[in-house]
Amino acid sequence: MRSADTGTQTVRLRIWRGDSQAGRFVEYSVPFNDGEVVLDVVHRVQATLAPDLAVRWNCKAGKCGSCSAEIDGRPRLMCMTRMSLFDRDSPLTIAPLKTFPAERDLVTDVGFNYAVAGRVPPLAPRQTEPGEHHRIWDADIERVQEFHRCIECFLCQDVCHVLRDHESNKNKFVGPRHLVRLAELEMHPIDTADRRATARHDLGISYCNITRCCTEVCPAGIAITDNAIIPMKERVADRFFDPLRLLAAKLRSRPDSGPAK
Numbered sequence: 001m002r003s004a005d006t007g008t009q010t011v012r013l014r015i016w017r018g019d020s021q022a023g024r025f026v027e028y029s030v031p032f033n034d035g036e037v038v039l040d041v042v043h044r045v046q047a048t049l050a051p052d053l054a055v056r057w058n059c060k061a062g063k064c065g066s067c068s069a070e071i072d073g074r075p076r077l078m079c080m081t082r083m084s085l086f087d088r089d090s091p092l093t094i095a096p097l098k099t100f101p102a103e104r105d106l107v108t109d110v111g112f113n114y115a116v117a118g119r120v121p122p123l124a125p126r127q128t129e130p131g132e133h134h135r136i137w138d139a140d141i142e143r144v145q146e147f148h149r150c151i152e153c154f155l156c157q158d159v160c161h162v163l164r165d166h167e168s169n170k171n172k173f174v175g176p177r178h179l180v181r182l183a184e185l186e187m188h189p190i191d192t193a194d195r196r197a198t199a200r201h202d203l204g205i206s207y208c209n210i211t212r213c214c215t216e217v218c219p220a221g222i223a224i225t226d227n228a229i230i231p232m233k234e235r236v237a238d239r240f241f242d243p244l245r246l247l248a249a250k251l252r253s254r255p256d257s258g259p260a261k
């Protein structure tokens with residue numbers, strides 16, 4: 001709502017307050033100025049109305065991935081979401097990421113992501129001769145540069161319904177962020193490891209059913225589904241479900257019946 005006299009605008013925010021045990025939305029009304037982002041307004045609430053409000057942030061530039069939240073139901077970075085997007089009188093709802101356990105207010109425990117990160121086997125660069133350096137063509141490295149833009153905000157993990165709606169899947173599926181890491185390593189020009197069995201059996205790549213929700217919320221604009229997950233699914237299918245391969249494996253495993261008589 002904008003005041004005609006002063007040009008000052010006021011916004012009503014419904015911010016989730018609570019901890020791992022219980023919580024509820026509390027409404028605050030604060031002024032905001034043209035050009036501000038949601039994080040500015042949340043900080044104003046913290047500075048003027050709720051000094052104990054817990055909110056995680058660091059860079060305020062969309063680079064550290066700390067300020068993830070659900071703003072009007074959509075996972076976003078608070079520091080990169082302009083207030084001008086929400087031109088209306090109804091309250092703006094700000095909630096913590098639903099997929100991870102609440103710690104306090106807008107802060108969640110994203111430890112799941114660090115726990116499963118180690119399940120993706122690291123880079124295994126091919127050996128070089130003494131004095132030799134790796135030479136990489138620009139065209140070969142370009143493909144993985146996109147994946148380096150990930151800031152680990154975990155918005156893709158939050159929106160992924162496989163994790164969000166089924167807590168038990170966290171044992172079986174690592175989520176889109178880690179499939180991006182998998183693709184980054186698999187497509188790296190000097191890497192020698194074969195992670196296809198890991199992708200299938202340990203990372204649960206088949207749980208992804210390509211709804212593209214992760215791609216839609218990625219603030220770094222990574223084409224998670226098309227450029228990381230689908231190519232990795234294709235590699236896994238090629239390794240485990242290619243009919244010619246299966247036939248060849250079957251023939252190889254047949255007991256030798258000796259020469260025909």
Ligand code: FES
Nearest residue numbers: 059060064065079
């Ligand atoms: S504060 Fe760093 S991404 Fe928002």
